Amino acid sequence: MAPPFADPGGVLRTLFAARAAHTVRELGPAQRALLDPAVQSAAAQGEALSAVAYLEAERQRAELALAMAVFHRRFDLLVTPTSAGAAPLIEGGALPASFAAPFSLTRQPAISVPMGLTSAGLPLGLQIVGRHFEEALVLRAALALERESAPLRAPPLRAS
Known part of the structure; x- marks a missing residue:
């Protein structure tokens, strides 16, 4: 849903x-x-x-x-991508559309958890959103995901 x-x-x-x-x-x-x-x-x-x-x-x-x-009467948490794509390199590129904005508007607790890397080594995030005043549940879910996920390696550095 x-x-x-x-x-x-x-x-x-x-x-x-x-x-x-x-x-x-x-x-x-x-x-x-x-x-x-x-x-x-x-x-x-x-x-x-x-x-x-x-x-x-x-x-x-x-x-x-x-x-x-x-x-949220039906669902304890909502899980979405943090953004529509990977973070861009520092030198350029527009930021991908963020999926955090609606929850800033609704004033809900939300957190982004690193969930992997693209083939180019750029980070991807997963967002966890909870009910109002359910920050503890959001944080527990994020901690559980981080514990079960493989550690991320740093993106490769490019020579200047």
Whole structure:
């Protein structure tokens, strides 16, 4: 059974922008100029949000949390890949889509456990998600998986 919600990207972007705007609200122009351009952009978007748009995003976030609470009536844990692919090399490549974002929205405990390497030696992760306030169960499951998994070897270093 799949978790009961669609792509939460719009809700995430709205709430991130609102929080960015709130976080930088007391910074002067010189301090804002030192921020990462992505944070500057998100703060500007958040400053342009209406209260109605923010409250709608919060309503949708609460609906996602409720849907996951219903899901967890039947299942103690949800196990997913941590991301849609392996971590990229430091020198390049976009990060793969993360499957952690929905659970940041629903405010559930989640952990990523290393679960192997690609043929290129890049790490893959498995995410374990639990009910609200069930951090201990999530941590016990992660520990059990780590104990039963083969130790990971370090990715090969490339000569510069």
